[in-house]
Amino acid sequence: MTMDVLRALTLVSLTLLHSVAADQTTTIDPSSNRGTWEGWGTSLAWWAQAFGTRNDLADIFFSTKTTTLNSVSLPGLGLNIVRYNAGATSSKSVNGTSMVLPSSMVSSRKMQGYWVDWTSASPSSASWDWTVDSPQRNMLWKARDRGADTFELFSNSPMWWMCVNHNPAGSDDGKADNLQSWNRQQHAVYMATIAKYAADNWGFRFDSVNPFNEPSATWWNGKSGTQEGCHFAVSTQATVLGMLRSELDSRGLKGTVISASDESYYDEAVATFKGLGSTAVGHIGRVNVHGYQYAKGARDELYKIVSSAGKKLWQSEYGEGDATGERMVSNMLLDFRWLRPTAWVYWQVLDGGGWGLIDADNDKKSISGVNQKYFVLAQFARHIKPGMRILDAGCDYAVAAYDASAKRLVVVAVNWGSAQYLNFEMGKFKTGGVNGATVKRWTTQIGSSSGTRYAAATDTKISGTKFWSWFEKGAVQTFEVEGVVL
Template sequence: MKLSTSREWLFSLALTAATLPSAEADMTTTISSSTNWGTWEGFGVSLAWWAAAFGSHSELADLFFSTKTTSYNGAQVPGLGFTIARYNAGACSSNTINGSAMVVSPKMIPSRQVDSYWLDWQSSSPSSSSWNWNVDAKQRNMLSMAKARGATTFELFSNSPTWWMCINHNPSGSNDGTSNNLQSWNYDQHAVYLATIAQYAAAHWGVTFQSVEAFNEPSSGWWNGLTGTQEGCHFDVSTQATVIGNLRSELNRRGLGSTLIASSDENTYDLAISTWKNLGSAATRQVARINVHGYQYGQGRRDTLYSLASGAGKRLWNSEYGESDATGRSLVDNLLLDFRWLHPTAWVYWQAIDGGGWGLIDGDNDKLTLGAVSQKYYVLAQFARHIRPGMQILDGGSNYTVAAYDSNAHKLVIVAANWGPDQYLNFDLSHFSKPGVSGALVPRWTTQVGSGAQYVSHSDTHMSGSKFWSYFPSGAVQTFEVANVSL
């Protein structure tokens, strides 16, 4: 959507004024050159469930995993350049085993059933008839296309153990939602399943999983097989600890000693804190990275979780985030909070394609229909296309600014949002030993939350000594790249 004519005129006038030496900023933030909140590993996306539905669409792989401009739905759309893909090991199959069959929740959404490679308990040998490596072809195809387009980091994760490992044979959860649903004699079998997939992927798919995550929101109490709409399983903390130990042993047994274990993908920051504190020393030693989901949104002690992770020498990811706000406002709010307080080294979106505002692209994974690119997509582009793997995350100096530094290119990236009135924002780089070159161009890109500008590039901003400023309409998210910067 375009701005109204009068609004366009005011915006153009303001952008012209932003380059004048006499302009003064309404707010100033000073970027720190001395902080180090971690080396960025990348932005990414989980492949279930959208890739199981649309995994043959190469244009979608281009949009999500490349930075090239791709023709989609009649528009030229900039690729997000995701470098992380999370692959879901499914839990479902339609076969029977000695008269037993999978129990399906009456509210199960079909597209959220992902095929399991392990069909029955008769054999753990991946070359036996107990395994079918031909299922889930579309999700696997998207994984391959992601790698071909530059994705470098892959994680294998599980929403539920395979159905026949579950107490009620229902991979949507126990009958009360709060009880463990993994049979005790299958604690190791769940680990065997994941370790076998990781080994097979390296040998046959050309994909090496950096990490394996055995749980998905395990402490939550909504994994109810009677009402569930997706795969899910509750694990109490002691069971998690046992499975983590088993997984480490199974990975090692297959020569995958360098494959990391991530845990525990809790739904909120506060649940992640509680789980980590109660896992026990044996399990926490075997966990190389803490994964957490961002569904606590504006609440929760991000700072406490970061302190626990950094104190234990563990990496920290926001491994799943999503909401139904298609405007992009909620996404920016929570990204800013995560960078400011959680300090993850990676950030992963949940459903790239979905309805109800959840998707970066609107679509229906059951009806196999694709719609428009969401404004949220273009908002995320402000971050994902510019904050790249290997950059050092700095203190942006305010709650509306994110900063990242590329030591090889001597480039500073700044992403900022304005939720106040239309105003100038000033960026002070005086703490850097070399704060760019006075008079040099500072390229910028703009997306307007809700509607309006969609990742529009501009060449109208310049350094003035150790500072630069730009005009921000209310609701604007802007990215700047400053060259010739040294810490």
């Protein structure tokens, strides 16, 4: 048998093997446009209060350099969005009154919250001077110095003295508004004052301000709460939004966007948005929603009503206790498919019980290990970058993004079924890469503590107008295809 014949038979055999094993094929649509990606991020509450002075953690989360933590080499996530929590807790008295805490937390600073001490104790003053815990502020600056470029100020609760029961953990039953009606303006003044102070003293502006956090929730309970929180009726939200817009504008912050309302669930976000009224909606530049309804909820309806109103949409907070990352990536794919956000923010990058990307005890300020979900998020955050155009990947198991300046297509896919080949068809592109060219890929294996974390390979090639790769069950893979033209 000649060498040419042998090569031909080998090629036929590989082609047949692929055609048998290639169980799924998806076609990426270059004509689609699901928005320009704004980025990935995290909130600084509460982990930055414990670890805000650490440079290695700033490198890990806000740069893409490789950093070693507890003998584990971590590819930096390169998060560019930082959500900064305004405090609601203070040790100082105001007008002869003092803060009230849940009975289990009378021993002072055990409640999760940021402490704000006034140099001027006048609640009616619009020129408050204020200080915050330095660790959170330090991590904000460290993130900025490493390339973070999008900053949001948000509030878990109005200052305690604005609350009906003077308790920043919530109303006594969790169901009633805890912001005193006569202090609605003061809450707006407080948020606008912080934003102005940052612009004048920190060298940058907050791009957006959100005065609420999960306002329709009824679990913010002043009797048993463990962190700052506050219920707001939709009508109250509408009032405060108008006041906040006026306070920001009066301080020269007309370009600062108001985001709202950071509801816990997609369905709550739908109801709130519909109930705010056109005037209040007009004050909102972006809708924020949290992902705690997980696999349920009307993601598609929320996208529809928000986009019809000409507003942007962020998944501004997500978290759960699955350390493997399986639930996270499953819900993230649902978000990309149906919610269509232009940013995605993880809640606690450092936390215990599987909630953190890195396992840590924020109270004891100790770090024990890196969860597999860290590497799962790296597959997305390190490759889908701000400015990319999100495309329709043609399926519910992949996300596609396009970098026009680099002519690069990025695809991140997950295999939930048995081990198989997954095909990615680019035949609808004007130029779908170069036949025979290498496609860089990275793999993370879900559910394996000792398996693949974030491994790179160059064994994938373009064949005609498509490429493919072998996926084990639970594998997450990222592909970067060069020379692509829409």
